Amino acid sequence: MQLIVHGGAGGVPDDPEPRQAVLDEAAATGANESDPLDAVESAVRVLESSPRFNAGVGGAVQSDGRIRTDAGVMTDDREVGAVAGLAGVEHPLTVARAVRAETPHVLLAGDRALEFAESVGVETDADLWTDRSREKWADADPPETDDPTDHLDWLRSRFGSTEAGGVGENAESESDEGRDPTDHDTVGAVARQGDRFAAATSTGGRWFALAGRVGDVPQIGSGFYCAPAGGASATGAGEDIARVTLSRRAVRHLEAGRDAQTAAESAIEEFGELTGSSAGVIVAGRESLGSAFNSEGMQTSRAGR
Numbered sequence: 001m002q003l004i005v006h007g008g009a010g011g012v013p014d015d016p017e018p019r020q021a022v023l024d025e026a027a028a029t030g031a032n033e034s035d036p037l038d039a040v041e042s043a044v045r046v047l048e049s050s051p052r053f054n055a056g057v058g059g060a061v062q063s064d065g066r067i068r069t070d071a072g073v074m075t076d077d078r079e080v081g082a083v084a085g086l087a088g089v090e091h092p093l094t095v096a097r098a099v100r101a102e103t104p105h106v107l108l109a110g111d112r113a114l115e116f117a118e119s120v121g122v123e124t125d126a127d128l129w130t131d132r133s134r135e136k137w138a139d140a141d142p143p144e145t146d147d148p149t150d151h152l153d154w155l156r157s158r159f160g161s162t163e164a165g166g167v168g169e170n171a172e173s174e175s176d177e178g179r180d181p182t183d184h185d186t187v188g189a190v191a192r193q194g195d196r197f198a199a200a201t202s203t204g205g206r207w208f209a210l211a212g213r214v215g216d217v218p219q220i221g222s223g224f225y226c227a228p229a230g231g232a233s234a235t236g237a238g239e240d241i242a243r244v245t246l247s248r249r250a251v252r253h254l255e256a257g258r259d260a261q262t263a264a265e266s267a268i269e270e271f272g273e274l275t276g277s278s279a280g281v282i283v284a285g286r287e288s289l290g291s292a293f294n295s296e297g298m299q300t301s302r303a304g305r
C-alpha cells in the first residue's frame, strides 16, 4: 500500500510539529490496510479526530454558529459517495463511504443525510468544538437574527465580499483575507495498492461561511477524484477549486501519461492561472505519489511502499 495524506493548504501553522506527528500517524495507520478504500478511510478518521485540523473535531464554524462537516470518497472504478452539511458528525467520511456502498446515489445532504448516518451507525451528536474554535467564535460578533440577509451583510463586513474566504476577481487578496494563518485545515488521503486507487477528502469548510455553505470537498472532481489512472485530493479556496474542478484536472494529467508529481504541479499551475487563488493537491499515480501547492504551506505525509 502506498499512501499520501495532507493536512490542508493555507498559512504556515504555529504548531507544525504536532500536526506533522498526527499526519504521520494517519499515513502509517492507512498504510497498514490492504485495501485502498480502507486505507484512505482509516487515515482520514485519524485526522478527523484530531483538533489540530479543520475536519471533524476542530471544524470551521458557519455564520449561525454551527459546525457542519463535508466529505467525499471515490475509487478507481468511479464508485463514489459524498455528504454535505452534517452538523454533529465527527466522521463524515465514514458516512460518505456508506453513501457509496449502500445507496444508488453519489451525494447526500442535510437532515436526511444525518438520519442516514445514524442508520449506518455513525454518531451524529458529537461535540466538534475545541478551545481554539470557541475562542475564535467568541470574537466573531455574529449576526443576531436568522435572516440570511443579515448573515450576508455580516459576511460582507468581514470579507468585503459575499463569499466567505473570498473568491472572484480579487481572489488572491480576498482568499487570504479574514484567514487566520494558524487555521487548522481540511484533510485528505490518496492510496494505491497495485492498480487499485482510492481518494478521500474531509472538512469543516471555511470559517465564517454563510450557514449552509458547501464547498469543493464533497463535489466530485473538485475536492476529490479517482479513476483507473490514479486519484487526487484537493484543499484550499473551495469555491475556486470547484470552479475549475482541481482534482479532476490532476487526474486528467495522469491520464495523459504524466507522473504524479508533474500532474500535481501542472494542476496547481493551471488553478493559479485561472483563479489567482491558492490551493494544494495530493496525487497517487501508477508509479508514484506527488503533491503541490501555491499557498504558504501544506503539510503532507507518505507511508508504505
Ligand SMILES: NC(=O)C[C@H](N)C(=O)O
Pocket (backbone or CB within 6 Å): 008, 009, 010, 185, 186, 203, 204, 205, 206, 214, 215, 216, 217, 234, 235, 236, 237, 238, 239, 241
Ligand atoms: N481549507 C480548505 O481546504 C477548505 C475547503 N477547501 C472548503 O472550501 O471547504
